[in-house]
Structures are given as structure tokens and as C-alpha cells.
Amino acid sequence: MSGRLCFLTKEDCKEIHDTSVDILGECGVKIESEYALDKLSDFGCIVNRKNSIVKFPKYVIDDCLRYAPRSIKLYGRASKYDIKIESGRTYTSTASGYGIIDRNKKIARDGILNDVAEGTLVAENLDNIHSVIPFLTGVHDVPSEIASPIILGETFKNTNKTVEFYLTGGSNISSTLKDMDNVIKLSKIVAGSTFELRKKPFLMFLISSISPLTYTEDQSRILFRTVEEGLPLVIMPAILSGMTGPVTIAGTLVQSNAEFLAGLVMANSMKKGAPVMYGHSNTILDMHTGIYSGGAVEMGLISACIAQMGEYYDIPTNSYCPKSDSHISDQQVGYEKAIQWILGSLSGVSYLSGAGCVTSESLVSLEQLVIDNEVIGMVNRVNDGINITEETLAGDLIKYIGPGGNYMKTNHTTFWLNSEHFKPKISQKDSYTQWLNNEEKDIVDVAAINVENILEIEQSPVNNDVIKDIDNFQxxxxxxxxxI
Incomplete structure (x- = not known):
């Protein structure tokens, strides 16, 4: 079913592409990096050194699209977690926040390094979470100067699943490059060697343009270093419609596409055919409050359209959603995230993040991570669609059972039950009377028990020698x- 939902025709996609190319050729993109300007100039782009504006000829863009890989493989450190990111299949990942909902006090607080470990271990033990983003972007018990590699190390110590990482950049370009050096060094330690990391990458980097139409020095250098190391790269515009981009969805898609194509050319100027994913974290500015609206239904709609643009280019896509604007695990989180997940998944987004977040991804919650895992399982069942065969149509069986019969004890029911029906793990399915007798009155209570069970019973699956190497590095x- 993935890819069945379409909001754009092929003609619409071509219009978006053509308008984006026109903008890149006439207006250009500001790129605040002398290194990037040198690379792009040598690559055939028109560079104005005075204002750092780069214009992109159509033939350069077309050439880069021609070489773009149609799929990207990420390797889990256990082979069962290998994922091939391509059209027709949607993978899901966790979210990352600036703070966490304390699972005992039920209020928001700053995160600590142990929260990263716990969030990763819970994600490792959830069937519908295919990949992990470090649970927090910063922690108050680790100096900010080394937070990025320390947090990533704690993530590596608690999962064998693939990892997506966003290096926000330090206080200056020197600290950003130092952070990147440490992250790459750590990844090579975990992989065993530079060769093994490039042969079986388990980490992909995410970089973001600064809307409108700007790439900063730090994001540009992270982009080039990622490509240089042979690691997969996600180029992810993050437009606020009505503020940093046009208020119309169509206009947002055009600008986002232009920013992505500029990043694609930058990656190819380092290495043709670099493994690049078409990302997006675009949403609207809530005009009533002036606040970023991660839970807006428009974010899901944009995801659906980005999926179609990815299909138009035959490039895998990555949406940094679903999100919700609610601050606790409540009904609003449920409907906002479910709508975005359905829109993204049914339209064919290759990789969706967002499991475990509330407050537009400013906060994360272990209970919400468990709840989202259940939602993703339901979405996966929708994606599986309906299996139409002679056996599933069951014509002969229906005639055999006849009027007034019962199907409970038939071999057909036994054989097909598990594959046809989704089996919820935490959703309430008891009768009202049974529910009244239970201590857990809502889904958050049930999720909290699941979290405690995982943290009490499960241990890190990572090889002890690898954990020791990461400890030494940290x-x-x-x-x-x-x-210092």
C-alpha cells in the first residue's frame, strides 16, 4: 500500500521541479563556505564571491539527479537490523528532544546521559522501531563542548540498530569540525576500521539548509565530510510556511525542493553518486500564536508530497515527523501523530522519524515511545493492504460452513489469523467491567509498565568489547x- 496516496500528478511534480530549477538558475542559494564555493565553482556552478551566492545551471542539476542512488542500504550491527531504504517500504525511527518527560514525576526536565541510554535500550526492544536517533540532543551532566560524541557513544552502547545523527554545530566552525572528527573517530572504533565503516555503514548524517535558500558554513562542512567518509546523507530543509518560506503548500514545496537540489549538487561536487536522501522537516507557522507547529496536519501533507517528489526523481525520502504540539501523552498527540504517520507512510515516504516525541519534538517521553510503537504497528498493517488470492477469498470455505456456521475452529482461521489481524500489545481490548478492575486506567499507565519491564529485564545487546572501547573513548x- 505504501505509495498509494497521491496528492500530486506527474505534471504537478514537473512544475515543482521546473520552478525550483528556475529559482536555482536565476536567484541562486547563499552558501557561507569558501570551501563549498571552490568545489561548486570547479563543478560548473556560477559563484559570486562577493555575496556568496551560487547559481546552479540546469545541466548540472540534471547530471546529479541522473547519478543519485535509487536506494541506500544501512547495516545494523546485527544483520537482522539491516535496512534498504527505497520506494515501496517505510522504515521508522525514534525522535530526539531537548528535554524529557520524567517517567516518575511526569513533568519535563533537562536530560542526562542515562536518559539517552534508557531511551536507546527501550527503542532496541520495540519491534516496529527500525532505526534510532539519539534520544536527546544535549544533556546537562556532560560539557556541551563534547556532548555530541558522548551522546552518540551512549547510543552506540545500547543498540545494534542503525542510527541517524544530526550534528547541530558548535559555537564556531572550529568546534563543529572537532565534533565531526570525534564522531567519525567514534564510528570507526565501533565499526572496527575505516574500511568496515565504509563497507557497512550503520550511521547516516542529517544536515539542514537554513531557509530561505541558505547553507551555513558548519552544515556545508558536515555535508562534505559525510560524503568524504562514504556515509549516507540526508538533506533536510526545515521551512516554516509563512515565515521562512511561502505560506502556500505549493510554494513551500518549490523552495524546499530548490534547497534539496542545491544540497544534492554540493554532495555530488565531492563525489558523483553520493548516497543522498531527499529529506524534509517543513511545517507551518501557527499564525495565531507565532509558534512552530510540528503537529500541523500540513506537515503530514507536505510529507506526502515530498514522497511523490522523491518518486518523481527516484530518490529515497526521509521525513522528520510525525510530531505533535501537545505537551503530554494525550489524545492530541494520538491524532496528530497518527494522521502524519498515515499520510507519510501511505504516500511512500521511505523513512519516518518521530517516535517518542511531544511538544513538536522539544521533549521526548519513554511512555510515548512505547505508544508510538503500537501506532506504527497499525500503520504497517495498513501498508500491508489486503491479500487477494483464491485461498484468502475463501469461497469454498464459506460454502462448506454455510448459513449459521462458525469459523473459529477451522484450519483456515488458524493458518491466516496471525498474518491477517494486527495483534496490539498495549491497546485496551478488555471489556468495560474488566477495565474497571484493572489498576492501569489508560494507555500511558500501560506504556509506563512496559517501559519499566524493558529497563528491568533487558540489557544492552552490544558486544562488551565494543562497549569497553566506547567507554575508553568517552x-x-x-x-x-x-x-582545559
């Missing part, structure tokens, strides 16, 4: 920062 970073 301790060295902490030692060096304490000596």
Missing part, C-alpha cells in the same frame, strides 16, 4: 575537557 574526551 573517558578520554572527558579527561581532555577537564584538563
Amino acid at each position: 573517558n578520554e574526551l572527558l579527561k581532555n575537557i577537564n584538563n
Whole structure:
């Protein structure tokens, strides 16, 4: 079913593409990196050194699209977690927040490194979570100067699933490049060698343009370093419609597409055919409050259209959603995220993030992560569609059972039950009387028990030698920062 939902015709996609190419050729993109300007100039782009504006000829864009890989493979450190990101299949990942809902006090607080470990371990043990983003972008018990590699290390210590990582950038380009060096060094330690990391990448980087039509120095350098190391790359515009982009969805799609294509050319100027995914984190500005609206239904609608643009280019897509604007795990989180998940998945987005977040991804919650895992299972069942065969149509069986019969004890029911019916793990399915007798009155209570069970019973699946190597790396970073 993935890819069945269409909002754009092929003619619409071509219009968006042509308008984007026209903008890139006449208006251009501001790229605040001398290194990037040099690479793009050599690659055939028109560079104005005075204002850092780069214009992209159509033939350069067309050439890069021609070389773009149609699928990207990420390798879990256990082979069962390998994923091939391509059209026709949607994978899902966790979210990352700036703070966390304390699972005991039920209020928001700053995160600590142990929260990263717990969030990763819970995600490792949820069947419908295919990949992991570090659960927090920063923690208050680790110096900010080394937070990125320390947090990523804690993630690597608790999962064998693939990992997506967003390096926000340091206080200056020097600290950003140092962060990137440490992250790459850590990844090579986990992989065993540079060769093994490139042969079986388990990590992909996400970089974001700054809307409208700008790439900063730090994001440009992260982009080039990612390509240089042979790692998959997600180029993810994050437009606020009505503020940093046009208020119309069509206009947002055009600008987002232009920003993506500029990033694609940058990646190809380093290496033709670099593994690049078409990403998006675009949504609307709520004009009543002036606040970023991650839970807007328009974000899901944009996801659906990005999926179609990816199909038009034959490039895998990545949406940094679903999200919700609610601040707790409530009905609003349920309907906002479910709508976005359905829209993205049925339209064919290759990779969706967002499991575990509330407050437009500013906060994360372990209970919400478990609830989202259940929702994703339902969405996956929708994606599976309906299996029409002679056996599933069951014509002969219906005639055999006849009027007034019962199908409960038939071999047909036994054989097909597990594949045809979704089996919820935490959803309420008891009668009202049974529910009244239960101590857990709502889905959050049930999810909280699941979280506690995982953290009490499960241990890290990662090889002890790898954990020891990561510990040594983290301790060295902490030692060096304490000596400054």
C-alpha cells in the first residue's frame, strides 16, 4: 500500500521541479563556505564571491539527479537490523528532544546521559522501531563542548540498530569540525576500521539548509565530510510556511525542493553518486500564536508530497515527523501523530522519524515511545493492504460452513489469523467491567509498565568489547575537557 496516496500528478511534480530549477538558475542559494564555493565553482556552478551566492545551471542539476542512488542500504550491527531504504517500504525511527518527560514525576526536565541510554535500550526492544536517533540532543551532566560524541557513544552502547545523527554545530566552525572528527573517530572504533565503516555503514548524517535558500558554513562542512567518509546523507530543509518560506503548500514545496537540489549538487561536487536522501522537516507557522507547529496536519501533507517528489526523481525520502504540539501523552498527540504517520507512510515516504516525541519534538517521553510503537504497528498493517488470492477469498470455505456456521475452529482461521489481524500489545481490548478492575486506567499507565519491564529485564545487546572501547573513548574526551 505504501505509495498509494497521491496528492500530486506527474505534471504537478514537473512544475515543482521546473520552478525550483528556475529559482536555482536565476536567484541562486547563499552558501557561507569558501570551501563549498571552490568545489561548486570547479563543478560548473556560477559563484559570486562577493555575496556568496551560487547559481546552479540546469545541466548540472540534471547530471546529479541522473547519478543519485535509487536506494541506500544501512547495516545494523546485527544483520537482522539491516535496512534498504527505497520506494515501496517505510522504515521508522525514534525522535530526539531537548528535554524529557520524567517517567516518575511526569513533568519535563533537562536530560542526562542515562536518559539517552534508557531511551536507546527501550527503542532496541520495540519491534516496529527500525532505526534510532539519539534520544536527546544535549544533556546537562556532560560539557556541551563534547556532548555530541558522548551522546552518540551512549547510543552506540545500547543498540545494534542503525542510527541517524544530526550534528547541530558548535559555537564556531572550529568546534563543529572537532565534533565531526570525534564522531567519525567514534564510528570507526565501533565499526572496527575505516574500511568496515565504509563497507557497512550503520550511521547516516542529517544536515539542514537554513531557509530561505541558505547553507551555513558548519552544515556545508558536515555535508562534505559525510560524503568524504562514504556515509549516507540526508538533506533536510526545515521551512516554516509563512515565515521562512511561502505560506502556500505549493510554494513551500518549490523552495524546499530548490534547497534539496542545491544540497544534492554540493554532495555530488565531492563525489558523483553520493548516497543522498531527499529529506524534509517543513511545517507551518501557527499564525495565531507565532509558534512552530510540528503537529500541523500540513506537515503530514507536505510529507506526502515530498514522497511523490522523491518518486518523481527516484530518490529515497526521509521525513522528520510525525510530531505533535501537545505537551503530554494525550489524545492530541494520538491524532496528530497518527494522521502524519498515515499520510507519510501511505504516500511512500521511505523513512519516518518521530517516535517518542511531544511538544513538536522539544521533549521526548519513554511512555510515548512505547505508544508510538503500537501506532506504527497499525500503520504497517495498513501498508500491508489486503491479500487477494483464491485461498484468502475463501469461497469454498464459506460454502462448506454455510448459513449459521462458525469459523473459529477451522484450519483456515488458524493458518491466516496471525498474518491477517494486527495483534496490539498495549491497546485496551478488555471489556468495560474488566477495565474497571484493572489498576492501569489508560494507555500511558500501560506504556509506563512496559517501559519499566524493558529497563528491568533487558540489557544492552552490544558486544562488551565494543562497549569497553566506547567507554575508553568517552573517558578520554572527558579527561581532555577537564584538563582545559
